[in-house]
Structure formats: C-alpha cells, structure tokens
Amino acid sequence: MTHGTMTEPTSESTPGPAAGSTAASTALHYHLMGIGGIGMSAFARLLAARGQRVSGCDALATELTAQLVAEGIPVEQGHSAAHVSEAPFGPVDVLVASEAVPKTHPELVAARAAGIEVRPRMALLDELLDVPNSIGVIGTHGKTTTTSMIAVALAGAGLDPAAFVGGIVPEFGSNARLGSGPFVAEVDESDRGFAALRCGTAVFTNAEDDHVGGTQATYWETVEEQHAGFARFVAHSGRVLLCADWPGLDALCAGNPQRLSYGQAAGADYRAVNLRPDADGTDFTVEYRGTPLGDARVGLPGTHNVLNALAALAVTHLHGGDVTRAAAALAAFRGPGRRWQRIGELNGALVVDDYAHNATKVAAAVQAARQTGRRVRVVFQPHRYLRTQQSWPRLADALMDADEVLLLDIAAASEPPIEGIHATLISGRMAEGGHAGIRYMPDRHEVVRWLRDTAGPGDIIVTMGAGDVWKLSRELAGVSS
Template sequence: MKRAHIMGIEGVGMSALARLLLAEGVGVTGCDLAPGRRAKALGVPVHAGHDPAHLQEEDTLVVPTPVPLDHPEVARAKALGLKVLRRMELLAHLLQPKPSLGVTGTHGKTTTTGMLASILLAAGLDPWVFLGGELSLLPGNARYGQGPRLAEVDESDPLFQEVGVGLAVVTNLEADHVAPQGQKAPNYHESLEALKRATRNFLERAKVAVLPAQDPGLLALAQGLPQRRFGEGGELWAEGVVLSPTESRFLLFWEGRPLGEARLRVPGRHNVQNALAASLAALAFGVEEGAILEGLARFPGVGRRFQKVGEVRGAWVVDDYAHHPTEVRATLEAARLLGRRVRVLFQPHRLLRTLALWEAFAEALEPAEEVVVLPVYTAGEKGEVAPEELAQMIAQRLTARGKRAITLGKEEALAYAKASATPEDLWLTLGAGDVTELAWRLVHEG
C-alpha cells in the first residue's frame, strides 16, 4: 500500500487509522460527509461528501462499516482495480508485524485500552496504539511506536472476529449492537447468538484471553481456551476500594499477595474493573509490577469519559459517552458521588439500539434528579419509529415512574440548561452522538 483514500475520515477510528498509515509513510487522502477537527489535524487532502471522482492516484480504498459495498465510490474503486479494505481488515493487517494486544467488550474497552497504553508507556515499551477515543497521553487517538501493538477492537463491527491478536481482553458482553429480529444492518450483529459466536471466533485467534472472573456467560463462551481471570474469584483482584468524586484507589492483589496501592484519577467502581482488566493483561504480557501501578496513576482518563468540561452559573458540566443502559447506570453512580443535584441531557444513539432498549434506558436514568431526553442521534439509520417518538417514549416511562423528565430539541435543551443551572447542579451530557457539543456550548456560551 502506497496511497490510501479513507472514507469517513473524520470518525474517531478512521482518523486513527489515517494517522497510523501516515506514520508508516503511506500517502493518505480522505472524504467525509462532515469533515471536522480530526480530519483537519491530519494535514492531508480531505473532500467534503462522497464522490467517485475523489479517487485519483490511490491504490487502496478504506471503507467504514456502515458504507455499503455497492456505494458509487466503492464501485469506482473496484472498477479501477484498487484494493478495497474495511476498517477491521486494515486494522488486522496493521497488527500483524509485532506482538499484539486487543481489547473488546460492550463497555469499558476504550478506557481499558487507554489504561493499558499508559502502563505500556510507563514500562518504556514504546507502544503502537489504536484507540476509539482521545487520550492526552497520545497524539489524540493513535500513537505510532516500535514496540507492541495495542488496539481497541470494536465488537459492534461483525468483522472484529477476523482480527487476530496475541492477547485478547474482553471486558464484558451484553446485547448491544444487535439488530431487532428480522432486521439487518452492516454495523449490527443479526442476533445475540451471532455476537457470541463472533466473540468466540475473536478469542480463538488469540494465544490467551483475559476475562472477568464474575462473568459466567463469557467464561462459558471461552471454555477450553487459554485464559487469565481478573476480579473476585480470579488471580488478580482489588481490596479496600475507596471511591471519591474525582478518583478511586484500592489495593491490588495478584495470586494472593499485594502488589501495592493503585490510584486512579478517574471515579467510579466500573473504572476499578477496567483497571483490573488492564493490569492483568499487562502482567500476562510480562510487564513489571511497578510499571502497572505507575501507568494506572498516570492515566488521565479518556476524552468524553466523565470529562468535566467546565461550569455554567456555578453548575458543573460533565460530558460522558455512555450510550448503553449499563454505561448510563455506571455513569450516574459516579455522578452521584459528587453530592450535587444530577440533571441529565440524554441523547439516545442509533434507532435500532434505542428501539430495543428504550425501557432499559428509562430504568437506568431513574437515579437522576431530572432528565431531558433529546431526539435519537440516528447516525444515518432509518427506521419505522421517528427519533422524536423514541425520545418521548423514554421520557414518558420516566414520568410514569415519578421522575421529572421532558423532551426537547438540542437548541431548546441548551437554552433550558443555561437558564435553570444553579451552583447545586451537575449537568451531565450523555450519549455517543453530538450531544457533546451541548456540554461545550453550555460552558463557553453560558
């Protein structure tokens, strides 16, 4: 590969691939329906929109999962004899040359990968890193190094099962990115069983699997495969966990002996679990114990993971990527540690996911004092139920349970949050779509 054109280059994963290809000396061009700061930061030619005419001197076209293979730009590439690679196919290719680690799971994979990156850096291993988020320890969402290759492997893409790594971490597994019965989409698994089969295939390609000891479903899925287990009942666990509004600390035990006190600069019990996953993966990879504690202490948190953006009228504004009921529940648990009135701007993400999980979302949002539900961020999906109607379903269920909940559009929600913010509040923006813009606007336009 000498020159690659990357469709959807503004996306966090596609821009990371572009960054890594550039570091290997590959010429890169790209296009996106809405090019933004990530694409601009690459310093390469980027076109707005998609057009077969974009393809000029490239020899490879890299295609994100949602783009169908009969898309005009893809068809043009095939007609010209270009190699066409899906993002997971390219990632699998890039991971091959060096010892590798891959992290997947429904929740916590970005944070766990970020923690592992911090540990490998503390150990002086000069890691190559592919991340589905932004980490201040890296140049954004990727790092080119000569050492081991570490990647977040997104289980939402059915092709993840074809990525081979030496050490595979699975943080957990739930029915997310699963299409409702009878419906199909390129970035959804056909069923929970299909997701489980794909996860088993991913694990079978690895030399060893790192798994949570308290997850019987995952352990059954990995039966017969070489594995290491973290958490209660595993070989590595936490004792004396202390959670505060802005950090966590605990004693790290491995095979019955204490390794020392682990300190995290991120709150929440879920992040203790993420730290255990990263720590055992590092130990299994041969990293020294001291570097593990140092790496955890250095980890600053990943962008959009309980990230304090600033304040408006004395109220804290915190942004979080949570877009599954389990993640929403964990984020609210961490938010309540701050002792403030928790008010939420929630933007459901993807139509099919929200249609399948809207009742679970309402239940997960109950700990909040108030919830403003925005229309679903569709990410290009089309469905029989309107984005606004799904939002109303969630709000109505919350209201029926005695909670204060309303539905508003983005601009109305922003105006409401600004006007009603008080020093006792924590405004929490939740979702994987563009709700993050509201957090920044609340602070900088407030």
C-alpha cells in the same frame, strides 16, 4: 469461577507493527473512505507513520480532517469516483472502506474497475494485530476507555506501546500512538469482520446485546450470532484476559485454553480489593493470585473504571512492565474524549460529557455521578430508533438514580423513524415509576436556559448519549466546540 490453563506473566519484546516511523521497503498509496471517522483517522496516522502514502475523503470537513491535513495527509470533502484515479491524489494502490459502505458506492465500483485492491478496514487492523505482543480489546462496553488505559499504563511502565483507539487520548493528543513496544487496539464488534482477527492477548470486558437486531451492516441479526463472533475472536488469540465480574464470559472463552481473569470476584487472577472511592475517583489494591502487586488509583469515578484500570495493570504485568510506574500513570489519567470528560463549570456546577448510550453504560455513568456526592442532573439524548425500541424500558430504569433528567429527542443516526418509538416512552416510564425530576425537553435552548437559571455549586451536569448532545456541554460551560 473456573478457568483453563493459566499463562504466567512474561515479558514480550517483539516490536509492534505500528511502531516507529521507518518507511516501508515498498510504499503504497492508501486512500481511506470516511477518513474523518475516529477509527479511520487513526489508521491514516499509523499508516503514514509506517512510511505509506495516505489520502482520504469524507462527507464533511471537521476539526479532525483539518488536523490530518495539518499532519500532511490530504483530505477531500465529499465522495467521488475520481478519488481513485490520478486526480486529485495520484494513482491509488489500496482503497480502504468499512463494511458500512455499500458495495455499489461509486468509489468502490471505480476502484474495482481499475484493478485497485479494495481492503476492508478490519483487514487492515488484522495486519496490525497479527504479531505476538499485540493486545485486542473487545466487549460491548468500555473498549475505548480500557484501550486508552492500557496504552497509558504501558507507556508509564516504559514499554513504549503503539495504539489504535476509538477516541482522543489526552496524554497522546491523538487517537493513535506510535511506539516500538506492544500494540494495543480497540476492536469494534459492530464490524462483523472483527471475529476473524488474531492478536496476542484478547482483553474481553463484557458481552451484551448492543448492535443486534437491525438490517444495517453494523448490526448482527441475533445476540447469539454476535456472541459467537466474540468467541471466535477469543479462540484465535494467543491468550485471553476476561472480566470475571461479567456473567457468561468464561463460557464464551472456552475455545482458548490460555485464560486469565480480572475483577473483584474471588476467583479472579487479577483482583481489585479494598476499594476506597471518593468524589474524584477510587483508590484500590491490586492482587495477582493472592499476592499484592501494589496500590493504584483511577481518577475517574465509578466501579466500571476500577475494572478498566485493573485490566490495564494486568496487561502491564503480563508484558513484564513495572506495575508501580503504570499505576502512577493511570492515577493521572483523566479519560479519552467523551468518556467522563470534564468540560468545565456552570455557576459552580461541574459539567461532564459522556458517551453512554445503552442501559448498562447509562447506569454506570449515573453511578459515577452519584459517587461525586453532588446533585446528579443528566441531559440524555437517546441514540437510534432501533436501539430505543429495543431498550427504552431499560434506559428509563438506568436513569432513575439521577436526581433530574432532561430528555432530548432521539438522535436518528441516519435511521428512519419507527412508528410509535419516541423519547417520551422513556420519560413516561420514569414518571410512572415515581421519578419527580424527569422533564421531556426537545428544545435545546430551553435546556440551556433552565440549567443556567438553576445550576449551583452542589450540582454535577452530565450530557449523555452517542449523538451530538456533547455540544450542549460546551455551551453550558462556555467552551468552544
């Protein structure tokens, strides 16, 4: 792989914008719509830690909103124009909403009428990222895990990072971390505003065709348009660390001359070599331009997790951190919520939950399950009618390496049904391809009964999908949700 001018690793000490808990000189009142979302709740925590006053609302009361209330952040259930008046929270200075919220929403209309600033969530993230030592993680797959690993590695190396993550990181007990060192953030390409953001280092994991082809605010019209967004983000960054193993990334990064790469590919600046997989993870050696930096381990199976961990160690090295200490922290890392999350056991079978919902992620999760050496049994819930329409053949092919697949109905995620698009497209293709263990099981009670009757110590059961399939893993393992 050919690269442009390379930057040498340097230690950067400018504190991240989310660092510490010192109150801002002039505190503002931020009201966050959809505060129960994984991203908005992280914003709430970071803003509160900076001394800002924070409130929020969400359609549903959840465990996450209850946690925010316990932390001193008031949350109202439901949405109302009254939320931006003096009741129930007092005068609001800034209303934060994602691009998915219609511009005609009563809260947005009321805010504009009252002269309250309406700030997109990406504009808020831009403020946090716009410092020299910030790290923005982009890509179609692996952002949450990679962002978590970077934060854990930097913390292990003693660099005291701040973090904004799209999942709960067990080491922090939160989706946000407060620190005085580098600021690392997951940057979601489903919000078109991401392309205008700036950061010190862009970590680019991969680029595929997810969130493409729909009319929703979280979809791009074409994959070319989405990939142009990736290229704009990278061009605005101080430097980019790209995955050398993913075809086409180098071309998308051509607008930034400060390019480094990571992967197993021979031309990568940071390489994972001598991989030694076992049932629980993989040991490997890290090299920087041919010079060994030391041995590392990732306690999650799958080659994709080796690459995620390698990116984290590369970022640590770029920021002058102790790679050996970072590697030790990663060896103990067990993943963020819903990313290869070990839930418990059923009759001796290991029960794991994973967010994988498009073909590449599904194939990676199945490969990780195979690495355990157990019989691989997947409960898969397709996500969104449009995504299923676009990719059902690839989803079917990605599941073929599982020993058994119990297929649920499609999780609509607020999308209207599409005529002719049904989960049985996946099961039908798998059966035609000769898979003897595919079962269409829309009745969840039947899924639970079947697995309780047949699970054994040699099995791994993976509940897989971006919908509510995770609830089944808890039921199977007898863990409260």
